Amino acid sequence: MAGMAAGCATALAATLAPTLAGAEGIPAPDAATLAAQWEVYSGDTVPSVIEFAPMRAVEEVATADGGALRLTSLAPMVNRWYLLEIVPPEGQGRVQSFHFENADAETWFLSLEGGADPALMIEGNGGAETCRPWAGEPSALARASQSALPYAPICEQRIYLRNRVSGSRTNREAVSDFLRNNVVFGDKLVNLIKGTFFEDAFLENATTVDDGDTGAVVAALGTADLSRQPVMRTAMGLPVTGAEGGMEAGSWYAVEGQDGVFASVMQPGMVAQEIQAERNGANWLDGVEQNADVYLVAFDLGRFELGYELGTDHPGVGWSSRPQRKAGDWNLPGPDGFSTADPLVRNGMLPPSLTSRVVGAFAGGFKRDHGAYRFSDYAGFNRGHHYGFISNGVTFSRLIENLATLYVLDDGSVHMKTWSEADNVLIPRIRYARQNGVPVVTRDEAGRSVPGDRVTSWGGGNWSGSADAQLRTLRSGTCLKTAGDRKFLIYAYFSSVTPSAMARTFQAYDCDYAMLLDMNSPELTYMAVYRKNASGDGLEPMHLSRYMADSDPSDNGGRIPRFVGFSDNRDFFYLLRKD
Structure with missing residues (x-):
């Protein structure tokens, strides 16, 4: 910089x-x-x-x-x-x-x-x-x-x-009273409104039917490049149209109650053999991850705005414990020169004025301690490559070259790329940005979706995993995909995979660029889509995985949506329907 x-x-x-x-x-x-x-x-x-x-x-x-x-x-x-x-x-x-x-x-x-x-x-x-x-x-x-x-x-x-409030421990009664009295949906909004870190703890395996009735397929997104497309009867929590007997693997289905939102399911072992056989930067998939369910949700960015809000605590702005600091760095409270966001306030919740337009939300990336490099060349310069983030035009941690970056410009356009020093000229135009590691897939010179150059390097990609460096675990990621004249943001939930399985999946869906978000538990990979309830006076949350519902506390028989109905200590992305 x-x-x-x-x-x-x-x-x-x-x-x-x-x-x-x-x-x-x-x-x-x-x-x-x-x-x-x-x-x-x-x-x-x-x-x-x-x-x-x-x-x-x-x-x-x-x-x-x-x-x-x-x-x-x-x-x-x-x-x-x-x-x-x-x-x-x-x-x-x-x-x-x-x-x-x-x-x-x-x-x-x-x-x-x-x-x-x-x-x-x-x-x-x-x-x-x-x-x-x-x-x-x-x-x-x-x-x-x-x-x-x-x-x-x-x-x-x-x-x-x-x-300033305490994330996930806010006075929920006070928040509920305010939303009840001031948000457009009225009283019922409030009533609507860490897992175990073990490998394969949340592995999901759908029953498959090779010749089932798949229902309607969303034509605009096409289908993933798979070697077979059985019907999958999964535990995915999003209701979709035309899938009464199950969802055909790799096909897209409209999510009920939200125009412009689509869902798909698959398992990495179904990816076309032509993709899996290439030795272009991804490893062979083991027997567990081949059969691990993957749930994907696509948002039509022609209909939605993307925003990003910091959690009350995460990601922090101080030093990660991972990089080895140089002599002069020990005099700095943080890698950018400060260790607190003061006098600005991070409160981990969607502003109430946006609640009536919210369509979905998902958890952001690594917290600060994990969001920097301990190993590989990236640990030795740029102060360990601490992942950067920007909210509402304010940089809380500077964007660092070499890192995968999801960002939104002042015209509302959404982009994803590996950041370079030349890209710093965009800083005055950026509304939101979040970095998290290195790319999972990119486009090569021929325009093909290919694995990033550090997908197979545990330390070089900072992929993290279990304590004994096993890469296979629950993970989430996001990608941008261009389909005709439309651009889609795709969120993907992988029930137990390595980065290689993520790459093969995103390749099969022909993503332009993909990056890791977070991992290891449903709380850290949380994603929900919202729709109006049957009476039209509240929000009904629909979780991508049944395990994610535990992150939403119960209130009078319903669920208080995370990131929408109370403050959370983790950062998150949200999607708003355009006016």
Whole structure:
């Protein structure tokens, strides 16, 4: 990253400044300010996560007592996160910081109004409203801070205050009451709303019927390249259309209740022999993983937006215990120069304003301690290749070259690639990004889907596994697939496989690029699709595997959906239906 020269940063800032200037809210920083912020971002270390928001815009107004109010739009092109700082008069206390979530980033823009009685200005829909959440005793900010809600509404619910909560141990009653009273689905939402780490503990084997009735096949996605396509009677939890007698292996079926979502099942041993016989970077499959069920879900990205939210605790921003640090690194609290996200708040839950559009969610990648290299060449430079991640335009851990990266740009487009230093020019446009190891499959020069070059290297791929380095275990992964003029994000749940079996599976489905997510237990590979319940006033979660339901606590006979109904300590991706 340090290779990004100041001259390049200046040119980039000059290009982006006119774009930012067209938005309402806080005035855009000038090119010189943007260049200076980018230069700090590109340095070897930064002092805090705020400096990892290189496109931030700042506005400050004086208060009557000699202090100041400072408002920072952390990523103006995303327009989701703001930081309000109440600065006391000199020598009269500490700065108070409040992390705001814009409830409608497409509509509302925030800024400060100065004068004798400063206010927070909220502009949108051709009008403007003022709000003074710091005023009064107790103030709205004080009440919101003490509410026990991960997202506490202020300013007539146009803004949420993000509160620090304990992931998976949040005051669920308080959250339930809030959702019951404020979310569009109403009362029934709340009622809807670690496994063992042993090899093969969650192995699933479907009964197969070679000549069964497969039902309708979703034509747009085609079928996987398999040597045989028996009908599989699996324990997959997603209801699909046209599969009353089972699902034909490798075929796609529409998921009931959600247009644009499709499901497929197979076993790695069914992959076409032409694929399995190639000695192009994957090992032979053993007898267990050949017969291990794989469940896949495809989301039509023409219909959905992809987002990413950090857990309350994972992934962390400090050092992994895996790499051997060099002498100067011991003076750094973390590989990027800091070890805490303060003053920003990570609360591991979908913002309530997005709940009515949520279609699905799945757990993210490795936690920080596992998300760096202990062995191979990657352990010896780039400070051990700690996996990077970005949320809402703010970098919490810088994206590192050589690593598999799933990212979303400011135009909503979804991409997946092996990151390079040249790709850092995209940073100001990135809304969300998550790195996790190295590629499972890529396209070769001939355009074929092939295994990544480290699929067979346990240490070189940082594939992890059991304590005795057995690679076969429960795993999850994701890929991008282009089918005609459509692009799909595919999530895959492998009940007991090695990276080689993952690669052969993604090859059979002709994925453009694939990467590992997490592994070892259904909690860490959680995935659910949501649909409206029968009465139309709530959400019904549908888990990809029956084992995943245990991650959703019961509430009055129903399930509270993980990542949607309460805060979680792990990071996650979510899909929203486009407006």
